[in-house]
Amino acid sequence: MITNLNLFNFARTTELILEIPEKVKNPADFTSGFFSNPNSCYQAYINKLCLAAVLPWIREDISVNAKPCPNTKALSSFWEVVNGSAVDLLDGTKLILVPTEAIDSEEIRVPQEWIDIPSWVGDYYLGIQVEPEANYVRVWGYCTHAQLKDCGTYDPSSRTYAVDDKQIIDDISALATAIEFCSEENTRTTVAPVPHMSVQHAQNLIERLGDSQIIEPRLEVPFSIWSGLVEHGGWRKSLYHRRLGCPEPYSVMRWLQEGMSQFVEQIGWQSFNLELSAATARNIEETPVQVAFSRQLIIAGQSYELCVTPKGEYTENIWRFELRNNNVGAVIPGGFKLRLLSEDLQPFPNNEDIATTAVEQLFVEVALETGEGIVWEIEPLPENYDCEILRF
Known part of the structure; x- marks a missing residue:
């Protein structure tokens, strides 16, 4: 070597x-x-x-x-x-x-x-x-x-x-x-927090800087604006895919219509069919199979699954985010949190579920507008976590 x-x-x-x-x-x-x-x-x-x-x-x-x-x-x-x-x-x-x-x-x-x-x-x-x-x-x-x-x-x-x-x-x-x-050495100095950026501002920047003819987009806008865009992992990845001329890879509606891209499958997302209840099973021929999505995660050395499932018809745009331990009989330890945030990382009412003691599952349900983005977070952080915007 x-x-x-x-x-x-x-x-x-x-x-x-x-x-x-x-x-x-x-x-x-x-x-x-x-x-x-x-x-x-x-x-x-x-x-x-x-x-x-x-x-x-x-x-x-x-x-x-x-x-x-x-x-x-x-x-x-x-x-x-x-x-x-x-x-x-x-x-x-x-x-x-x-x-x-x-x-x-x-x-x-x-x-x-x-x-x-x-x-x-x-x-x-x-x-x-x-x-x-x-x-x-x-x-x-x-x-x-x-x-x-x-x-x-x-x-x-x-x-x-x-x-x-x-x-x-x-x-x-x-x-x-x-x-x-020398762990006590002062290796870092304080830096100013990145200013908050609105969703509309970020989307306008992604459209503008997503032009691949712009060789150095980092120099096209003031640093205070640029830093707010690229620190957000979801917006940074949206800018990257826009510059490649690719469709938004984290669009749940596109997943439903066209299937998942190789990119999102490689990072751990997959689709699965929801089981029909006994009531709908009688009309199985007339009832289309509902599709949901899951992502495999490693948290504190254990395997977990984050599931995103529709509540009712897709047109209602109500979704359930649920976290479970993948190991048979295992639970989610006390102190874990499942949290949803708006695209610009702001909280909203009833956006979080906390395990005060060991539980079988954590879940948050959310009603969304068409095209709205949502960010999921888990504490402790999963291995290799990078902010994602799921767009509905």
Whole structure:
């Protein structure tokens, strides 16, 4: 995995040279079918090479449980619009990988999204050079969020923060030590919350910035507006699919009419037929079979199922969200919460069910307007959770 440093006379002994796995080196894997333009395609390619080389090292030397954040299937919606990846060490520590092909190691330069969007902020930011043709990734230094935010230089034209070599720790072996033994270090500094954005404003932005001819949508609107759009996982994914020219993948009505896309099936959604009651069974020939939807989840190490079922006819647009433990005889522990929110993440009356003690199920029923979006949340958070907008 680690190439001999003696072959690289430009590399310091404190740096790390990692081999790029052969299976991820084909640029053809990043076609226009996955990204809206050549710039985004290549940005994704460099990030994929970086993550494929660096993540095994992180798991081997720093944290065996490290994983891309929020999950690998969400990465394309990030790389379409911004450079960089987050790696969660599952102990509250987050690493941000921002690759470049430049050999210069005098500064670490990071897009503003990774510094000023609260849920994107990391603890340590790694300086990484990717060299696809020579088949290596060079990890040459790191710094903290606090250093970038408090001591870095902000470039408004590119919306990036940069720190020079005075702030960079160039001994990569020190990173594992810092994470393990310096947990009290103030790695992050406070950032302002993202302003609330209305549903109409978000939809207008998605329509406007969804034009694939706009190469860098992140620079087209003020950052305070842009950050409100992309921090919301559902809107970020809607923007991504709009830029690809794809229909909204989370449309429940489209699922009913056309079936589920491969994309939503890959992230865990599936359809099933509801069992008919004894009363309707007598008229089974005249009664169409009702379809419902479910998503498999892992929460606190156990398997659960979230079901979304219609109450009455589809035209009534009344739906039941129900959470159950998948294991036979198992229950939902006390303290779990199932919550529904409006598309802009606002609560509404009777939007939450809480298990005060162990229960067999949690459920919330909601009546929706045609085309309305709803966001589901569960506490504790499921593994790989990324906000979804189900549109009815």
